Amino acid sequence: MIYLDTSALLKLYLLEDGSVETQHWIASQSHPLPVWEIQHMEFLNAMRLKVFWKEITAADAETQIALFKDRKRRGLYFFPDIGRSDLMRTFERLSAKTMETGCRTMDILHVACALQMPIKQFVTFDDRQKKLAKSEGLPVPDLKPT
Numbered sequence: 001m002i003y004l005d006t007s008a009l010l011k012l013y014l015l016e017d018g019s020v021e022t023q024h025w026i027a028s029q030s031h032p033l034p035v036w037e038i039q040h041m042e043f044l045n046a047m048r049l050k051v052f053w054k055e056i057t058a059a060d061a062e063t064q065i066a067l068f069k070d071r072k073r074r075g076l077y078f079f080p081d082i083g084r085s086d087l088m089r090t091f092e093r094l095s096a097k098t099m100e101t102g103c104r105t106m107d108i109l110h111v112a113c114a115l116q117m118p119i120k121q122f123v124t125f126d127d128r129q130k131k132l133a134k135s136e137g138l139p140v141p142d143l144k145p146t
Contacts, residue, residue: 005124034080
């Protein structure tokens with residue numbers, strides 16, 4: 001199973017640096033992608049922020065959001081079963097590393113969430129998040145946006 005952080009998930013919908021690499025990773029698996037509730041919310045807001053920053057139009061954002069929801073409805077994405085107490089304990093443990101890694105809250109939450117699942121690859125383009133994921137034994141491909 002491959003876990004995409006939200007910035008990598010966006011690369012499935014918008015042509016950005018790293019989109020080709022992300023598509024490659026997704027094409028290499030046959031399982032649905034885990035997309036948990038907070039990541040779903042983060043995706044929706046990130047698309048709309050792209051409109052605010054004038055990177056895409058509102059119509060483009062809503063089209064991509066509809067595509068995301070359709071893919072979820074068709075079973076290409078699923079909400080993984082994550083225990084809140086386990087996620088919170090893992091988050092607290094990982095946040096102790098913030099003084100070394102500089103990770104933000106969502107960076108830590110993505111790693112904590114991935115640790116609750118049988119992940120074969122944790123895909124991110126964020127160097128701080130990558131460092132944290134690797135320190136926890138998650139397999140992280142060394143991707144650089146092109």
